[in-house]
Amino acid sequence: MTAAPALSVEELSVEFRTRSGIVRALDNVSFAVGKGETVALVGESGSGKSVTAYAVMGILDPAGKVTAGRAVLGGLDLLSAKPSQLAEVRGREIAMIFQNPRTALNPIRPVGRQIADVLIRHGNVPRREAPAQAIEMLRAVGITDPARRARAYPFEMSGGMCQRVMIAIALAAKPSLLIADEPTTGLDVTTQAVIMDLVAGLANELGMATIFITHDLALAGQRSSRIVVMHAGHVVENAPTRELFEHPRHPYTAELIAATPDAAASLEALAAIPGSLPDLRRTDLPPCRYSERCPRKSDACAQPLPQAAAGSGHIVACWNPLPLRAVNAPTESAA
Amino acid sequence: MTILLDVADVSKLFPVGGGPGLWSRLKRRFVGGPQQLPKVHAVDDVSFVIDQGETVGLVGESGCGKSTLVRALTRLLDVSDGSIKLGSRELSLKPSRVFARDRDRARIQMVFQDAGESINPRFTAFAAIADPLRRLRKLHGAALKARVETVAAQCGLPLQLLTRFPHQLSGGQRARVGIARAIAVEPELLVLDEPTAALDVSVQVVVLQLLQRLKKEIGMSYLFVSHDLSVVRLLCDRVLVMYLGKIVESGPAAGVFEHPLHPYTQALVAAVPRLHDDGAARLRLSGEPRSPIDPDPNVCRFYGRCPRGADACKTTMPALRAFGDRHVACHFAEEFLPKTAP
Numbered sequence: 194m195t196a197a198p199a200l201s202v203e204e205l206s207v208e209f210r211t212r213s214g215i216v217r218a219l220d221n222v223s224f225a226v227g228k229g230e231t232v233a234l235v236g237e238s239g240s241g242k243s244v245t246a247y248a249v250m251g252i253l254d255p256a257g258k259v260t261a262g263r264a265v266l267g268g269l270d271l272l273s274a275k276p277s278q279l280a281e282v283r284g285r286e287i288a289m290i291f292q293n294p295r296t297a298l299n300p301i302r303p304v305g306r307q308i309a310d311v312l313i314r315h316g317n318v319p320r321r322e323a324p325a326q327a328i329e330m331l332r333a334v335g336i337t338d339p340a341r342r343a344r345a346y347p348f349e350m351s352g353g354m355c356q357r358v359m360i361a362i363a364l365a366a367k368p369s370l371l372i373a374d375e376p377t378t379g380l381d382v383t384t385q386a387v388i389m390d391l392v393a394g395l396a397n398e399l400g401m402a403t404i405f406i407t408h409d410l411a412l413a414g415q416r417s418s419r420i421v422v423m424h425a426g427h428v429v430e431n432a433p434t435r436e437l438f439e440h441p442r443h444p445y446t447a448e449l450i451a452a453t454p455d456a457a458a459s460l461e462a463l464a465a466i467p468g469s470l471p472d473l474r475r476t477d478l479p480p481c482r483y484s485e486r487c488p489r490k491s492d493a494c495a496q497p498l499p500q501a502a503a504g505s506g507h508i509v510a511c512w513n514p515l516p517l518r519a520v521n522a523p524t525e526s527a528a
Numbered sequence: 529m530t531i532l533l534d535v536a537d538v539s540k541l542f543p544v545g546g547g548p549g550l551w552s553r554l555k556r557r558f559v560g561g562p563q564q565l566p567k568v569h570a571v572d573d574v575s576f577v578i579d580q581g582e583t584v585g586l587v588g589e590s591g592c593g594k595s596t597l598v599r600a601l602t603r604l605l606d607v608s609d610g611s612i613k614l615g616s617r618e619l620s621l622k623p624s625r626v627f628a629r630d631r632d633r634a635r636i637q638m639v640f641q642d643a644g645e646s647i648n649p650r651f652t653a654f655a656a657i658a659d660p661l662r663r664l665r666k667l668h669g670a671a672l673k674a675r676v677e678t679v680a681a682q683c684g685l686p687l688q689l690l691t692r693f694p695h696q697l698s699g700g701q702r703a704r705v706g707i708a709r710a711i712a713v714e715p716e717l718l719v720l721d722e723p724t725a726a727l728d729v730s731v732q733v734v735v736l737q738l739l740q741r742l743k744k745e746i747g748m749s750y751l752f753v754s755h756d757l758s759v760v761r762l763l764c765d766r767v768l769v770m771y772l773g774k775i776v777e778s779g780p781a782a783g784v785f786e787h788p789l790h791p792y793t794q795a796l797v798a799a800v801p802r803l804h805d806d807g808a809a810r811l812r813l814s815g816e817p818r819s820p821i822d823p824d825p826n827v828c829r830f831y832g833r834c835p836r837g838a839d840a841c842k843t844t845m846p847a848l849r850a851f852g853d854r855h856v857a858c859h860f861a862e863e864f865l866p867k868t869a870p
Contacts, residue, residue, distance in 0.1 A: 237728040337815060351816060352590070381589035381755055383813050386799035390812065408728060411758075412801040438803060452729045454758035455802045460740055463762070466730035469698065 198225035199370050199402035200249070200287075205262030205272075207241075207248050207426075214474035218244045218257070219426045220482075221498075226370065231396065231403040233413035233434075235449075236423035239470050242406045243292075245423075246372045248272070250289055251279050266370060285315040288363035290392075292375040294355035298347040304358045305331065305343025308365055315366035330361040334391060353384035360392060367399050374406045389416055410453045414438055422446050425470050425482040427498070432507040442507065442514035444489050481511070489513040532749050533578040533601070533636075533717055538610035538620075540596050541567040544821060566822050570596040572773035573610075578717065583743065583750040585764035585781060587757060587796065591817065593773040594753050598719050601751070602638045603627045614717065634664040637715035642726045643706035647694045653680075653701075654690040657709045664713050675712065682745070683708040684738060700731035704738070711742060719751045724759060736763060757800045761785050769793050772820055772829040779854035789856040789864045791836045811835065828859075836860050 207219040219241045226232045234242045247253045249264045249271060264271045266287060271279065291297035299307055308330050309323035318326055324343070331339035334357040347355050356376060363371060373392060377385035393416060396403045407413050413420055413434075420437045422430040422445065430443040441447040451464040468486035471478060479485065484494040493512035543565040570593045578584050588594050599605040601612055603624050612619045617632055627633060637660070640646035647656050657676045661667045667675055677687060683704045694702055703723060710718055720739070724732040736759065743750060754760050760767060760781065767784050769777040769792065777790040788794040798811040813833050823829060828841040840859050848855045851865065858864075 237730060335814075354816070382757065382799040382801075383589060383795055385801075387812055387814075409801060410729070411803045414803050415801045449729065450803065452733045453803060454729075454732075454756075454762055455800075460736055460762045463733045463737070465733040465737070 197228075199228045199230075199266070200404070201225040201263075201265045202245070202249065203263045203265070205245065205248060205264060206260045207244055207253065207257055208260050209254070209257045211256065211474070216473045217426060217478065218473060219248065222262070222423075222426070222428050224421045224428060224431055226402045226404055228369070228402055229397075229400045230419065231393070231405055231417045232419045232421060233405045233407060233417035234421050234423060235407055235410055235413045237408060237470065239425070240423040241426040242408075242423055243374055244426075246289065246374050246404065246406055250283065250287065250372065284311060284368070285366045286368055287370040287372070288366070288368040290356075290359050290363050290371065290373040290376045292378055294359040295347055295352065297359060298355060298362075300347055303344050303346055304350070308343075308358070308361050311362050311365040327361075327365075330365055331358070333395075334358070334361045334364075335387075352380055353388065356380060356384075356388055357391070360388070360395070364395055364399070364401075368401065370402045370404070371396060372404045372406070375408070376405075377412075378407075385412070410449055411455050422449065426473060427482055427510060428508075429483060429510050430508065432509075436507060440515075440517055442509040442517070443483075443511050444487050444513075444515065445483050447515055489515075530580050531577050532580045532582075532615065533751075534611075534613040535577070535601065536575045536611045536613075538571060538574050538597070538600060538612060539569070539608045540571040540593075540600050540605065541569055541608045543567050568820050569773050569823055570820065571600065571607075572823075574770075574773075574775055575610075576768055576775065576778065578749050578751060580716075581743075581747055581749055582766065583752060583764045585760035585767040586751060586753045586770060587755060587760055587767060588770035589755065589796075589817070591772075591820070592770045593820075594770055595721060597770070598638070598721055598751065598753055602636055602719050603633075604638075629663075631664075634660070634713035635715055636717045636719070637710040637713060638719040638721065639706050639710045639723050641722045643702035643723075644694060644699065644726065647702065647705060647709075649694055652691055652693055653685070653697065653705045656694075656705055657690075657712055660709060660713050679708045679712045680704075682711070682742065684734075698731075699727050700734060703727060703731070703735050707735075707738065707742070711746065711748070714746065715748060717751065718748045719753070721753045722755070723752075725754070725756070732759070739763065757785065757796065758802075769796065772817055772823070774829055774857065775848065775855075776830065776857045777855065778848075783854060787864070787866050789851065789854060789861045790830075790858045791834050791860075791864075792830050794864070795835075828857075836863075 203223050205219055205222040209216040209218055222245055234245060236242050248259055251271060259272050262272065269282065305324060305327045308327035312318040312323045312326055313320055328339045328343050331343055336342050336354060336357055377388050380388065405417055417434055420432065420434050421428055424445050430446045437446065441450055448464065448466045452466055454463065471482055471485060480497045481494050484490050491513055498510045499512060574597060586594050600607045603619055606624050607620050614635055622630065654676055657679060658672055661672055661675055680687060680690060685704045685708060689697065689701060724735050727735060752760065752764055764781045767781045768775050771792050777784060777793045784793060785797055788797050795811050795813045815833050818829060818832060826843060826845055828846055831837050831841040846857045846859045848857045851861060
C-alpha cells in the first residue's frame with residue numbers, strides 16, 4: 194500500500210476491570226487497513242477480535258479502558274477524540290455491521306425508518322426525501338418489494354433480510370471504513386455467500402476499506418486480501434492472504450489452518466490445537482501468550498516479543514517462526 | 529446391512545393462528561374449526577432408512593425442518609402422519625409423553641445443539657449424566673456412580689470436573705457432558721443436532737474425533753444434523769439434503785458433494801467457503817424460500833429460487849427418483865449427471 198491507510202491501529206491496549214481482576218484483553222495490537230482493502234481479523238473466541246473493533250468505534254463496555262495506543266482515521270485519532278468529534282465520524286466515516294442482526298436492530302421501529310434516521314443524521318438528506326431514499330437503499334441491498342418491506346419490523350423478516358437491512362444502515366452514509374463483526378454467523382451458507390457477495394460488491398463500488406472479523410479461516414481466505422491472526426489479545430501474524438495460507442510462519446497460524454476442516458481430506462488428518470487460551474487476568478502472563486501451548490517454545494520466548502519492522506508485508510510475532518518453505522501442498526483440487 | 533431405523537412417509541404439520549388469545553378465538557369461530565386453520569408443513573412426507581453402524585448426515589438451511597424431523601424421530605414431538613420403526617418396534621404410536629417412560633426410550637438418544645443452553649444449569653455435570661441412567665436404567669448408589677465415571681472417562685471428561693456446574697465448564701467440556709449424557713444409556717441410534725456449531729475450530733476437531741472413536745467403540749449409528757457441509761463430509765457415510773420439509777437429494781457423502789444433482793445441493797456446495805479458494809462468483813441463490821404455510825402440493829418447493837426452474841416445476845411436484853445409489857427430486861436431474869457414469 195503506497196497510499197496512506199484508511200485506518201491505522203497503533204499499539205492498542207485495552208483492559209477490562211472486573212471483580213475478579215484486570216483482564217488484559219488487548220496488548221500492543223497494531224495493523225493498518227488500506228483504502229479499498231479488505232482485512233480479515235481471525236482468531237478463536239476470546240482472542241480480542243471484537244474488542245479491537247469496539248475500541249476503534251469507541252463503544253467499549255464501560256468496564257473496558259483503552260490504556261495505550263492510537264487508532265488514526267483520516268488524521269483523527271479516534272481514541273483521544275472528543276465525543277462530539279466521534280459522533281460526527283461514527284456513521285459517516287466509519288460504520289459497523291454487528292453479529293446477530295435481529296438484536297442489533299431496533300425492534301419497535303420499522304426498518305425503513307431506521308435507515309431514514311441514518312440518512313437524515315449522517316447523509317445530509319432532507320427529512321422529506323429520506324423515506325424514499327431508504328426504499329432505494331433496501332432495493333440496493335437486494336430486498337424484493339422494498340416499498341412494502343420498509344414498513345416491516347425486524348421480527349417480520351428472516352435473518353438474512355435483517356442482515357441486509359443492517360448493511361443498508363451501515364452503508365447509508367457511504368462511509369470510508371466498514372467494520373463487519375461476524376456478519377454471517379448464524380446465517381445459512383447459501384445466505385452467507387449472497388451477503389458476502391453484497392458486502393464485497395458495495396465495498397468495491399464505494400471504494401470502502403473493510404475490516405472483516407470472523408472465526409472462519411476459510412471464509413476469511415476467500416474474502417480478504419490480508420489476514421491478521423489474533424490470539425489472546427496479541428496479533429501473532431499479519432500477512433497477505435495467499436502468502437499466509439501457503440507459508441504460515443507463526444506456529445498458531447499453522448495449527449489453525451491444520452484444524453480447519455477443509456484443508457484435510459480425512460478427520461484423522463485434522464489436528465486439534467492443544468491447550469486453551471491463557472487466563473488474561475493473570476499477572477504473570479508470559480511475553481508470548483501462546484508460548485504455553487506452543488510446540489516450538491524455546492528459552493528465547495521469555496524475552497519481549499520481536500517487533501517487526503514497520504512496512505514489511507509479512508509480520509510474525511514469534512522468536513521461532515516456521516521456516517520459509519512450501520508446506521504440504523493444498524489438497525483442495527479434488528473437491 | 530440390517531436396517532436400524534426405518535422412517536416412512538413422516539409428516540409434521542403445525543397449525544398457525546391457533547393461539548389462545550381473543551383475536552385467534554374469534555377468528556377461529558368465524559373461519560371454522562381448528563382443522564380449517566392454515567398449517568405449516570414443517571416435515572412433508574419424508575422417508576429414509578439408517579443402517580446399523582451407519583453415519584447419516586442431514587443438511588439444509590434453517591427453517592427447512594431438520595430440527596422438527598429429528599425431534600419427531602427422537603419422539604420429543606408427535607408426528608402428524610407416517611411411521612417410525614426402530615428395529616421391529618413401531619415408535620410413532622405412543623404419544624411422546626408416554627414414550628418418555630418407555631423401555632425403548634433408551635435406544636434412541638439425542639445430543640442437543642449448544643450444550644451450554646441444553647444442560648440444566650442447576651445440575652452438576654455428574655447429575656446431568658446420571659439423570660437418564662436413573663430414569664431409564666433405574667441405577668442407584670454405587671452402580672450409578674461407577675457408570676457415570678465410566679462414561680465420563682470414555683468421553684475424555686476428567687473426573688474432577690464432574691462436580692462442576694455448566695457455567696464452570698468450557699465449551700468443549702460442556703459438549704463432552706452433552707455427549708456423555710446421551711451415550712450413558714447405550715443407545716443404538718444417536719441423533720446429533722449441530723453438536724459443534726457453538727465451538728471454535730480447535731475444539732471442534734477434538735469433539736468430532738471423539739464422536740468418531742465412540743462410534744467404533746460402542747457401535748452406534750449416528751444421525752448427524754448440521755449446516756456445516758465440510759463437517760458432514762468428514763464424518764458421514766451418507767447424506768440427506770432437505771429443503772422446505774422435503775428431502776431433495778440423498779446418497780453417499782462423497783458423491784453428493786462432488787457431483788450434486790439437485791440444483792439446491794449445487795448451490796449449497798458452491799456456497800461453502802474453502803481454504804485455497806479465491807471466492808470467484810459461482811452459483812448463488814436469489815430470493816427467499818417459499819412460504820411453508822399450506823404450500824401448493826403441485827409446485828416444486830424450490831421453484832422461484834431455482835436457477836433451472838421451468839414450467840414443469842409449476843405443475844408437478846418432482847418425486848424422488850433413483851440414480852444408482854443416489855436419489856434426487858428434480859425433473860432435470862439427468863442434465864446434471866456427470867458425463868461418465870457415476
